[in-house]
Amino acid sequence: MQIDTRTTIKSKFYIRSRKISANQSIDNTIIITFIFMELSIFSDESFMKEALKEAQKAFDADEVPVGAIVVCNNKIIARAHNLTEQLNDVTAHAEMQAITSAAHFLNGKYLNECTLYVTLEPCVMCAGAIAWAQLGKLVYGAPDTKRGFHLLSSKQVLHPKTEVVSGIAANECSELIKTFFQKKR
Numbered sequence: 001m002q003i004d005t006r007t008t009i010k011s012k013f014y015i016r017s018r019k020i021s022a023n024q025s026i027d028n029t030i031i032i033t034f035i036f037m038e039l040s041i042f043s044d045e046s047f048m049k050e051a052l053k054e055a056q057k058a059f060d061a062d063e064v065p066v067g068a069i070v071v072c073n074n075k076i077i078a079r080a081h082n083l084t085e086q087l088n089d090v091t092a093h094a095e096m097q098a099i100t101s102a103a104h105f106l107n108g109k110y111l112n113e114c115t116l117y118v119t120l121e122p123c124v125m126c127a128g129a130i131a132w133a134q135l136g137k138l139v140y141g142a143p144d145t146k147r148g149f150h151l152l153s154s155k156q157v158l159h160p161k162t163e164v165v166s167g168i169a170a171n172e173c174s175e176l177i178k179t180f181f182q183k184k185r
């Protein structure tokens, strides 16, 4: 599995270090830089950008542009995007691919130590898979008012221990989908 966050971390570390070291001591620079890394590099926003890259790959392949990644201990262990057209499979949603890939990587079916980032609110099918995987945390971008799992919010769909964060980069995530469907018309 390709883990390509390191280049980004290195380059941001370098840029930040140069800016701060002009005015402050080296010690402060290191401390502030690490705080910056913790807040910025491993933030939900930063990981959502990686999921958006996957969504863009789907867009470029003429698939409904939804992307997902799975993060474990701040490392990306799975990347996936929607493949329903390519595989002629209505179950080939980004989340399904990402869950399978992450379980394969970990050699274990439960993802309770993992966070799934997905650009669109999961559908009921994917929410079911997320529940079976006992996912630790779910972060999604744009809401899906027609097919999102919140339509079933009166019933508990996800595993009770799964933390949920929504609305991360929501505009960017939904714009990609809107552009896709406008292009189709």
Ligand SMILES: [Zn+2]
Binding pocket: 093, 095, 122, 123, 124, 125, 126, 127
């Ligand atoms: Zn789905």
